[in-house]
Amino acid sequence: MMKRLTIILFAFAAYGVPASAESLSTFAHDGAGRSVLEFDPASVFAFSAAGHALMRVAVKETPSENEPHGPTDLTVIIDCRLRQMTASPATPAAKDRASAATVAGFKTRDLKQPGNGMYGRFVGAVCDGELSGVTASPAKSGWTHFIEGPQRALYVANGSVRTIGKYRAVAVRLRELGDAQLPDGRHIDARDAVWVIDCEQKSGAVAYERAFATVGDKNETVQSTGDERLFAEPSHVEVDKLRFGRPVAGSSQARLSEELCLTSFQDLSSSVLSSSDLSSGHAQTRTANFVYYTLEVPVDWTEAGTGKLQPADQTLLVTALNLIGIEPTASPEQDGAAMKSLMAELEKNATRTLTSQGLKLVLEFSAKDIGGQRALIRGAFQENTGITVVQYYVAGPTYVVPLLVTGTRDAAATLAEMDAILSSLRWLGKPLERRPSAN
Secondary structure, X not given: OOEEEEEEEEEOOOOOOOOOHHXXXXXXXXXXXXXXXXXXXXHOEEEEEOOEEEEEEEEEEOOOOOOOOOOEEEEEEEEOOOOEEEEEEOOHHHHOOOOOHHHHOOOHHHOEOOOOOHHHHHHHHHHOOOXXXXXXXXXOOOEEEEEEOOOEEEXXXXXXXXXXXXXXXXXXXEEEEEEEEOOOOOEEEEEEEEEEEEOOOOEEEEEEEEEEEEEOOEEEEEEEEEOOHHHHXXXXXXXXXXXXXXXXXXXXXXXXXXXXXXXXXXXXXXXXXXXXXXXXXXXXXXXXXEEEEEEEEEXXXXXXXXXXOOOOOOOOEEEEOOOEEEOOOOOHHHHHHHHHHHHHHHHHHHHHHHHHOOOEEEEEEEEEEEOOEEEEEEEEEXXXXXXXEEEEEEEOOOXXXXXXXXXXXXXXXXXXXXXXHHHOOOOOOOOOOOOOOOO
């Protein structure tokens, strides 16, 4: 039988690799777009010392270009109850989260108030669970810090990203870091908004915006436009009524637009924009880079009149999201419990997200054993147009690869074909001891 090719994008983690420049996430940049404060999400963890509950994080501080010294690697220790911190030069041993060297030289008298500058905002982001890609600190504020510059800091509302065809909609908070004013002179501290991104045209629009000033512990609205109900549910945006324009190159809007359009159905993955603790506190989640795999798909999937894909469909669309995994421990029982919690949360999130986009659940999530292991978990949904969407979770001992399979075949026929393809993957159900090379 003739075959045709479908490219599937997978993500794999290489556990135990020391932090590198590629593992750093930018927290703040200067006016020229240079990163001035970066952090390693994998280095964040909680510990106790001298009666204090503390957080530790590895950061890289880069001074302005006219400074005589270059970038500095630091270990920052934070007391979230006092909102104080201390920083010291990083040592190789500090990369080991279990190392006693992490706190060997720590003295409570070294803790100081960071002030209202960049480190003050960094302490707040750590303590309020706002650092992107970090699960060690429980989310408190409901926001994820995306990036900040000299004038503004951009936050994304947790779980707010929605896919509307070629568009992405997301609830954001743009916090002003200086004395910001509206054109009529009224002072504001921040804006809450719903941004809509056209991923094909690389343009954006504002569906709703509220400018507010902080008075005491309350945010008082100064000016608002659009329907405020969109902020709670961005998927209700009517994109045909919006006016789109291109964001300024290098701006926070442009950076966020690029990130949103890189990954489909972002809410289901533990990427930079999702701070949900999918492991329910059992273990820290990890993400990784992508690896391409090529699978052969029967050409008759494009035959008309068979209930299969129509001639206009170039492929069976398979979208792979970021790998989600747990940090392995020495206890298989503990790993198994963490994976069970992770899968339960993933299934719940998938159902909530897809149904919120107007899809109907037609087949409940169920599992298929591969090699004696519960390695394929899938649930099927259907759009009112007749399009079938199957959410797959390809599971290993300590990792999960989420896949979205979309096509015009019915749910049972899609599962019959895709189960066989995914079951044939040689790495399925095996530990990821190293990053596999592309085939």
